[in-house]
Amino acid sequence: MAREGVTFEQVSAAADALVGAGKQPTIRAVREALGGTGSPNTIHRHLAAWRTARPQVAAAAPELPASIVAEITREIERSASAARAEIEQRLVHAQSEAADLAAAGESLEAERDALAEQVTALTTERDQAQATATERAAEIERQAREIERERKVAGEAQVQLAEARLKTESQASQIGDMRTEIERLKVELATCDRARQDAEQKAAVVASELRGAEKQLDAAVKRIAGQEAALAEVQAKLSAAEKEAAGAKSAVDAEKRRADAADAERQRQFEAAAALYARVDELTRTVIERTDRAADKK
16 A cells, blocks of 8 residues: 655645744755655655745845945846846756656655555565465474374284284184194094994894894794703603603613703703803994994094
8 A cells, every 4th residue: 555645735834834933944854844754755846836835025125325226226136137047047947857856756656655565565475475384384294293193003004914914824724724624524524424324234234133133042042941841841751750660760761861962952052042142242232332433433
């Protein structure tokens, strides 16, 4: 914003006050009277206008004879006319130069004010730029801290990822071992199934043999019962024969031999039955042992 200059009225009032105080109304004096404000060029322009508009006070002439006064007046007029012409010419020239200087000064002041405004704008922009730079520096520092924190988090994540990868590899190895163990168990289970099937088949065979042995045992028991009945009948007959005739010793001996033979046959039948019972017990234990082993393998 351009600086507001002093007015003609202010300059006139200051010049009048200086004249009233018996002082010369110079540019410096007027500017000091105005409190040090106002452009010297502006004060000069207003001061020139004030001088032009101010009436000239004629100085009081001393009392002289009329002839002398007339002579002096003529001489003064001649000298004054010549001097006045020269002075007026110089004054016009000086006023023209002063006007040119004032215009140039005002132009320079306008340029100075424009430059001052630019300096103010640049200063404002500089302050804003500094504030922005400060804010950006703070933001960069914050982002740097954030990046550092994220870098730490990323490092920790990499460590955790490496640990997870190692754990996964370990688990994969364990899973591989478990798969191998499962395959082994499947093979063993298949073997156990085959063993169970074999045991079931053998158990069926043993059961069949057991049923056959039981049938044989029943038949042997029946034979032994028949032989015991026959033996009882023989013993009865022997007792009857002993009572009927003591002289039939040869017949009795024969019957005794037959009885001995029957006893021997009975004893043989008993031994066969005992062997059969032992065989049945052995087959039963074999079936139980094979069944238990098949169950343990499952």
